Each structure stands twice: as structure tokens, then as C-alpha cells.
Amino acid sequence: MSELQLGLLAIGAGVIASVFFYNKWQERQYRRKADSGLAPSREDVLLREGGPPDRVEPVLGPLDTEPTDRVALAAHASIPVLSDHVDLVVPIEMAEEVSGGEVLQAVAEIFQYRSRFAQWEGFDETTQSWGALRPDQEYSMMRAGLQLSDRRGAASVEEIAAFGAAVEKTAAALGALATVPDAESAAARAAELDRFCSDVDIRVAVHVVTGQTPFPDDQMREFADIAGFEFDSEEGSFRRRDGTGRILCTLERSKSPSDQTGGAGAAAAPGLTLELDVPRSANEDFDQFRYLAEQLARRIGGRIVDDNGQALGPAAFDAIRDRIRNVHRNMEVRGIDPAGGLALRLFS
Numbered sequence: 001m002s003e004l005q006l007g008l009l010a011i012g013a014g015v016i017a018s019v020f021f022y023n024k025w026q027e028r029q030y031r032r033k034a035d036s037g038l039a040p041s042r043e044d045v046l047l048r049e050g051g052p053p054d055r056v057e058p059v060l061g062p063l064d065t066e067p068t069d070r071v072a073l074a075a076h077a078s079i080p081v082l083s084d085h086v087d088l089v090v091p092i093e094m095a096e097e098v099s100g101g102e103v104l105q106a107v108a109e110i111f112q113y114r115s116r117f118a119q120w121e122g123f124d125e126t127t128q129s130w131g132a133l134r135p136d137q138e139y140s141m142m143r144a145g146l147q148l149s150d151r152r153g154a155a156s157v158e159e160i161a162a163f164g165a166a167v168e169k170t171a172a173a174l175g176a177l178a179t180v181p182d183a184e185s186a187a188a189r190a191a192e193l194d195r196f197c198s199d200v201d202i203r204v205a206v207h208v209v210t211g212q213t214p215f216p217d218d219q220m221r222e223f224a225d226i227a228g229f230e231f232d233s234e235e236g237s238f239r240r241r242d243g244t245g246r247i248l249c250t251l252e253r254s255k256s257p258s259d260q261t262g263g264a265g266a267a268a269a270p271g272l273t274l275e276l277d278v279p280r281s282a283n284e285d286f287d288q289f290r291y292l293a294e295q296l297a298r299r300i301g302g303r304i305v306d307d308n309g310q311a312l313g314p315a316a317f318d319a320i321r322d323r324i325r326n327v328h329r330n331m332e333v334r335g336i337d338p339a340g341g342l343a344l345r346l347f348s
Contacts, residue, residue, distance in 0.1 A: 101135035209271035
């Protein structure tokens, strides 16, 4: 057989191998798209038959879960999973299976991106789900994701382009193919997501004021202990958490006008402030927040007011609850569960 014939055979074999690899890649692409299209739709809790549940008075007292248990639960609950709702997701196809350990090593050595939250995940064929890479598991499909917005604002074209370049470089080192979306289109998505987040990023603060100036520290700490708050030395406020470690609301000394401008006399603020971070709270958290404010007012003989010093009665609290429900409904329509993993990532 001549050298020309041998060369033609080699070229033909290479073409066949390339076509085979491309077909396998396309097959996995179509399968993943089909799987994602079968995801269950979310239920609109505000349109559920029978309407929203009646208010149930929470019990004022320490949380049942021990702090060490809460830390463990919080660590488990905070494991993020990439989502098309809030992340730019880059699919990565392997020519052959590779271990999670090899990928993690390549990511540690090559993937130099620190601007925003970014994560690599692998597809588990057994559970048919995406998740964090496990060193002892083999993967034929992976993906990398960049969070498009947080409380700092939207990811820029430059940040997205740098992320895409880092993913492509890391994938190439693994002999993989990364399909990076257009940076400008992704930046437009990020800006639109950031506008939505700005619309629903609301905090509710109520103040319990008395005629005492300054408000006694011992009374504040006594109530915080009874109500299950823990002091956060870094933030300088008390925080009440649920069983998973998620912050339900915060308690701190009210800020006087001089405190807002950095002047003297901040310690003379005659009351306490309870604050609820709406997108990071669950639907039922407001009832507990309201109950805590009412109990605090009764305990110290104070009254509940807004930022302008106007008294807050039952009608005002009901109006606030309706506003929160509307915010939560808008989040759910967007695919972001209030107090869920995506919300905790976005509003941080």
C-alpha cells in the first residue's frame, strides 16, 4: 500500500472519529435539554385553594435546636446548586470520563477567577442530577456557572468575559469542550436580573420606643435571651435564627439622628429596632417578626413606630404583610424561592 493510500486512510479515520465525538456531544446536549424541560412547575402559594393560611402565633422562647446542630444544618443547606434563573451556566463536554479529583485539581491550579461566586458541578448519572464535584466520582458531563447579580450589582461584560476565558482554559487542560455564551448577551441578562432584585430587595424595620434615655442594656439583653436571639459581635446586633441557621430577624439599639450622621449621642437612642430582610425571609417569618415586636413592646412598656415615628397598629402590620406576600409571589414567579438557596445567594 502506497504512502498516499496510508495517508488517506489516516485522514478518513480521523474524520470518522471527529464525527463520532461530535454526535456523542450533540446527543448529550439534547438529552440534557430534554431533562431540563421536564422540571416540575412551581405552585403559586398565593393562589393555592383556600388562600393564605391564618396567622398562627409563634411561641416566644429560645429555639429548640442546639447551636452546634444549627451550624451543621446550615452548612448542609448552604451548598449551592447552579440555576439558569440566576447563573450564567457553561456546559462542558468531556471526550471521556474524568474523575472529580482531577477536575478539582485543574480548577485549583488553572481556574483563576475570584470576582464573583462561581462554581463547577458534575452530572451524576445515578441520581440524574447536578451537584458539587466529588473527587472519587467519574464524570462525562460538567458545567461551570457564574452568578450574574448580588447586592453589589450586576456582573459586567468584562467580568463575564474573564470568567468565560478561565472556564475555556481549564476545560482545555482537561481535554474538554466548554461552550461559553456571548458575554454581551449574558451582561444584558445580568442587568435585567439586577433590576428585578432591586425591586424586591426590601427590609422591614420597626422600632419599639420608650421614654427612657438611654434604653437599659440589661433589659435589651434580657429580652434577647428570652426570645432566642444570639449576639453577633461582628455586626454588633442580636440575631434570631431558625433550625437551619438562617437569620429570621435582627435586634439592635435604635439609631438616633445623630448616629445617622456620625455625631455624638448615639447611645441615647430611646428604643430598640427589629429588622426583617424580606427576600431572605420565608412567608411565615413576618408573623413571628410581628409577634416579637408586640411582645417586646409589652415587656418594656413601649410602643411600636416606623422610621418616621408614626405608630404602627394592626392595620399597618396587615398592610406590610400583604406587601411582603406580593414580593414573595414575584420572586416565586421568577423561580426564586423566598429564603431559599438562590435567594440567599442573590441577596448577599
